[in-house]
Amino acid sequence: MGQYRNVLKETQALPLGYLSGLDNQVKKLRNLEASGEEFKTKNPQGPEEHIGMIRDLLRAHNINVEHFKTIGKEEITTSEFILNCEGVNFFNFLREAPKLNIPLNYISIKPASGFSKINATVRFIHVP
Numbered sequence: 001m002g003q004y005r006n007v008l009k010e011t012q013a014l015p016l017g018y019l020s021g022l023d024n025q026v027k028k029l030r031n032l033e034a035s036g037e038e039f040k041t042k043n044p045q046g047p048e049e050h051i052g053m054i055r056d057l058l059r060a061h062n063i064n065v066e067h068f069k070t071i072g073k074e075e076i077t078t079s080e081f082i083l084n085c086e087g088v089n090f091f092n093f094l095r096e097a098p099k100l101n102i103p104l105n106y107i108s109i110k111p112a113s114g115f116s117k118i119n120a121t122v123r124f125i126h127v128p
Contacts, residue, residue, distance in 0.1 A: 047126040
């Protein structure tokens with residue numbers, strides 16, 4: 001019994017602002033439920049969104065996409081990018097690619113004519 005008294009003494013009341021915030025959240029959730037709108041959670045992004053994210057990162061590093069294609073096998077899709085760019089830009093892209101959280105499963109790098117640029121092929125796998 002003494003333990004409960006000590007815990008009760010140490011317990012502090014929640015501020016009214018916090019409680020009113022919770023009350024507002026409950027009202028919003030009830031309104032969503034009443035309107036028939038589903039509770040939405042963030043679903044994993046599909047291949048189209050992944051490809052858009054990859055293209056944005058390529059553009060950010062001033063990398064030209066010479067050719068693009070998707071390869072699909074049932075539920076797993078792979079996107080292939082054939083690139084022509086400066087080597088430094090490509091390696092900066094590779095350094096940031098893990099931030100996309102899209103598995104990179106193939107890389108090929110070859111010197112372009114004149115050796116000032118490279119031709120690179122990268123493939124990303126889009127797992128559901």
